[in-house]
Amino acid sequence: MIESSRTQIVDQTYVSRSRISPTDVLPGERPTGRPVRYSHGLGSGSQPVAASKVRLAGRPTVRGTDVPQPDTTRNGSHPQPDSPTSARLLTVAAQLFHEQGYAATSTRELASILGITKASLYHHIRGKEDLLHAICLESLRRVHGDVAAALDTETAPGSASAH
Amino acid sequence: MLNDLDMHSTMLVELKSLTGERYDEVQQARDRYEDLVANSLQAAQEAGELRNDISAST
Numbered sequence: 001m002i003e004s005s006r007t008q009i010v011d012q013t014y015v016s017r018s019r020i021s022p023t024d025v026l027p028g029e030r031p032t033g034r035p036v037r038y039s040h041g042l043g044s045g046s047q048p049v050a051a052s053k054v055r056l057a058g059r060p061t062v063r064g065t066d067v068p069q070p071d072t073t074r075n076g077s078h079p080q081p082d083s084p085t086s087a088r089l090l091t092v093a094a095q096l097f098h099e100q101g102y103a104a105t106s107t108r109e110l111a112s113i114l115g116i117t118k119a120s121l122y123h124h125i126r127g128k129e130d131l132l133h134a135i136c137l138e139s140l141r142r143v144h145g146d147v148a149a150a151l152d153t154e155t156a157p158g159s160a161s162a163h
Numbered sequence: 164m165l166n167d168l169d170m171h172s173t174m175l176v177e178l179k180s181l182t183g184e185r186y187d188e189v190q191q192a193r194d195r196y197e198d199l200v201a202n203s204l205q206a207a208q209e210a211g212e213l214r215n216d217i218s219a220s221t
Contacts, residue, residue, distance in 0.1 A: 102177040125185035132177055133185040139174035140192040142167055144199060151203055 089114070089124060090138060093131045102132055 021082055096105045107128050111121040125131055178189055204219035 090170070096171050097173040097177055098169040102180045129185060130179060132173070132180055133189065135170050136174040136178055136181065137192060138191040139167065139170040139175070140189065140196050143171065144192075145195045147196070147199055147203070151199075 086124065086134075087129065089121075090135055094135050097132065097135065102128075 036077045089110075092103075093110055096110060096113070105128070106122055107125075108118050111133075114121070125134075169209055174189070174193075178186070178193075181189060201220045204213060207213040208215040
């Protein structure tokens with residue numbers, strides 16, 4: 001019985017270890033976990049490409065315009081990355097969706113540019129489609145409001161009719 | 164409108180990516196906006212301020 005359990009444990013250990021091929025780390029190479037994590041589909045714990053771009057650029061920009069920065073003033077000098085407003089979310093998400101397309105934009109990249117974690121982002125939205133939905137509605141709300149306001153001005157008594 | 168170019172462009176290009184009720188809701192809002200514009204153009208046509216050989220709803 002004991003021998004059977006030991007064999008089972010050894011077998012499980014072997015199965016677990018066997019996922020890592022000897023070719024994952026070449027002779028003489030300093031082993032790191034990252035290639036193994038990537039190749040075996042484990043949690044990466046790495047920053048997305050966008051994050052490195054942001055770090056290299058110093059100040060995140062999207063198409064050359066400044067991206068709103070995380071609030072670094074609340075409670076002294078401590079950053080408050082978990083306090084993005086909905087408007088800021090929509091603005092940055094719309095920039096990314098416009099530049100590179102909805103399908104090609106990940107919530108991880110969005111969170112990185114906003115300076116918050118993906119988990120924090122999901123406190124504000126349920127998913128990427130929520131963002132797109134909100135952007136579309138906000139877009140139509142604004143153009144509808146602009147046109148309605150222009151028509152009100154145009155038809156108001158005594159208003160100038162030239163536009 | 165140019166101030167919100169990213170939002171409007173995203174709405175126009177990516178609306179098709181929405182599904183289910185989300186798509187329906189945005190499409191209804193878009194229909195309301197188009198009705199507003201079409202009605203305005205039609206009123207201008209009837210007032211003789213715009214040519215009327217083109218349908219306001221197209």
